[in-house]
Amino acid sequence: MTRLETGYRRLLRLLPGWYRAEREEEMTADFLEGRDPEELEHGAWPGWREVIGTVGLAARTRLAAGNGPASARALGDGVRLFALLGLALNAALTLPALAWGLAMAVSSSAVPFSAGMAGLLALPALAALLTGYPRLAKVLAFATLIGPASVVVEALMMYDGPVSDALTWLLLAALPALALAAGYHADVPRVPVRPALIVSAGVVAMTVLSGAAGWVLGEPRIADPVLYALVGAFFLVRLRDAGLLVGVSLLASVLAARSALWMVPVLDPVPGAETVLAGGAWLTGVAGLAGLSVVAVVLAIRSASALRRLERREGAEGGVGRSS
Amino acid sequence: MRAEPVTVAIEPAAGNPRSFRRGLPMHQKLIYSPAMSRPVVNEQAFFVLTALADAPRYGYAIRQEAEALSSGRVKLSVSSLYAVLDRLTAEELIERDRDEVADGRLRRYYRITSQGAQVLRAEAARLAANARVADQRLRQGKERWA
Numbered sequence: 097m098t099r100l101e102t103g104y105r106r107l108l109r110l111l112p113g114w115y116r117a118e119r120e121e122e123m124t125a126d127f128l129e130g131r132d133p134e135e136l137e138h139g140a141w142p143g144w145r146e147v148i149g150t151v152g153l154a155a156r157t158r159l160a161a162g163n164g165p166a167s168a169r170a171l172g173d174g175v176r177l178f179a180l181l182g183l184a185l186n187a188a189l190t191l192p193a194l195a196w197g198l199a200m201a202v203s204s205s206a207v208p209f210s211a212g213m214a215g216l217l218a219l220p221a222l223a224a225l226l227t228g229y230p231r232l233a234k235v236l237a238f239a240t241l242i243g244p245a246s247v248v249v250e251a252l253m254m255y256d257g258p259v260s261d262a263l264t265w266l267l268l269a270a271l272p273a274l275a276l277a278a279g280y281h282a283d284v285p286r287v288p289v290r291p292a293l294i295v296s297a298g299v300v301a302m303t304v305l306s307g308a309a310g311w312v313l314g315e316p317r318i319a320d321p322v323l324y325a326l327v328g329a330f331f332l333v334r335l336r337d338a339g340l341l342v343g344v345s346l347l348a349s350v351l352a353a354r355s356a357l358w359m360v361p362v363l364d365p366v367p368g369a370e371t372v373l374a375g376g377a378w379l380t381g382v383a384g385l386a387g388l389s390v391v392a393v394v395l396a397i398r399s400a401s402a403l404r405r406l407e408r409r410e411g412a413e414g415g416v417g418r419s420s
Numbered sequence: 421m422r423a424e425p426v427t428v429a430i431e432p433a434a435g436n437p438r439s440f441r442r443g444l445p446m447h448q449k450l451i452y453s454p455a456m457s458r459p460v461v462n463e464q465a466f467f468v469l470t471a472l473a474d475a476p477r478y479g480y481a482i483r484q485e486a487e488a489l490s491s492g493r494v495k496l497s498v499s500s501l502y503a504v505l506d507r508l509t510a511e512e513l514i515e516r517d518r519d520e521v522a523d524g525r526l527r528r529y530y531r532i533t534s535q536g537a538q539v540l541r542a543e544a545a546r547l548a549a550n551a552r553v554a555d556q557r558l559r560q561g562k563e564r565w566a
Contacts, residue, residue: 119502130480145497156506
């Protein structure tokens with residue numbers, strides 16, 4: 097085996113096993129045909145074009161839509177659902193800025209004006225996805241990262257000020273953007289608007305409810321984990337579908353990580369620790385975070401076992417080009 | 421033939437048909453129905469089908485032929501070619517013909533199906549009609565464009 101062939105075979109390891117079993121030999125032959133002997137013997141690097149192309153093919157096959165084994169389709173469905181939910185959540189979080197005016201929203205936080213503006217792009221990104229422009233949605237979703245990224249960089253360079261707010265913001269914006277980029281590939285048809293709008297409205301309602309509860313308690317970070325843990329527990333009991341389990345599990349994990357990051361500044365100083373009520377609310381928040389983390393872990397375990405069950409069911413039937 | 425919408429339920433649904441156990445309506449219809457996908461025959465797929473129209477070919481030969489037929493416009497990378505082949509196979513527009521071994525390497529040949537030939541013929545007719553209309557209009561206004 098030449099060095100170049102070894103390089104191509106290594107590159108093909110990005111593809112899932114079921115796809116390699118079917119395609120590795122013919123793809124390797126295709127990569128190598130037409131190369132001159134000198135290149136075959138001494139070349140080792142497949143080249144950026146093939147690397148990028150293979151990464152795209154890996155996303156298409158691992159997060160399948162329509163074709164591929166049921167487990168790959170379920171994983172793809174879950175990632176796409178997570179991207180949609182995450183985008184809706186980010187869009188919902190920009191609603192206060194729209195409602196109370198951008199100037200008020202910017203002046204009431206440490207977030208710079210440009211950062212706040214970039215965050216508002218989550219709304220058109222969601223609209224672009226629902227109206228059949230996934231590429232535009234991807235560009236806009238990544239543009240929303242400018243805000244939190246600039247705040248994190250600024251905080252790190254200045255060596256002062258808490259970065260946990262910006263980090264949680266970055267986490268919440270970056271992961272759905274990555275899921276959007278990987279999950280909505282060329283094989284994915286247009287998202288049906290009505291059901292997607294219903295799901296998005298649910299996310300917005302949950303965010304509004306969480307904001308209202310935070311306002312009542314006087315500390316928005318406390319209400320979030322409790323509410324999300326309750327909603328997560330509801331889905332935990334009801335869900336059976338592998339794709340839905342994966343999607344909700346991913347979102348629950350991100351929300352748990354976000355709440356955990358939030359708890360860091362809450363610990364020191366404890367907000368309103370002088371009052372028993374605020375102390376109790378903080379403890380409720382910690383309990384909620386623990387609940388949400390448990391929900392996320394159980395959902396993740398159930399998703400993984402559901403995917404394994406699907407893989408076992410498919411067994412040796414593996415093959416390329418199957419659609420169901 | 422386009423496939424029926426696909427859902428991935430790990431247990432049979434029971435009871436209330438609107439139950440979450442069956443997945444959200446969005447989840448059932450979302451990304452999972454090949455019938456909702458964009459037209460199969462984009463330019464790359466068109467030239468892959470055209471490359472297979474006269475004889476079965478294997479991967480590298482399909483790429484070479486597609487590039488030659490498109491006067492160099494369509495340069496398929498290996499990964500793009502297999503993305504197109506996967507889709508056309510799933511849509512039953514092409515199928516495997518035979519496997520051969522040359523210089524110790526696998527050559528898997530693909531051939532167009534009768535359905536693939538129909539789709540290619542329809543697409544070619546559509547493009548030809550478009551070209552005729554454009555040509556007609558250009559001839560009508562030839563003084564202007566001369």
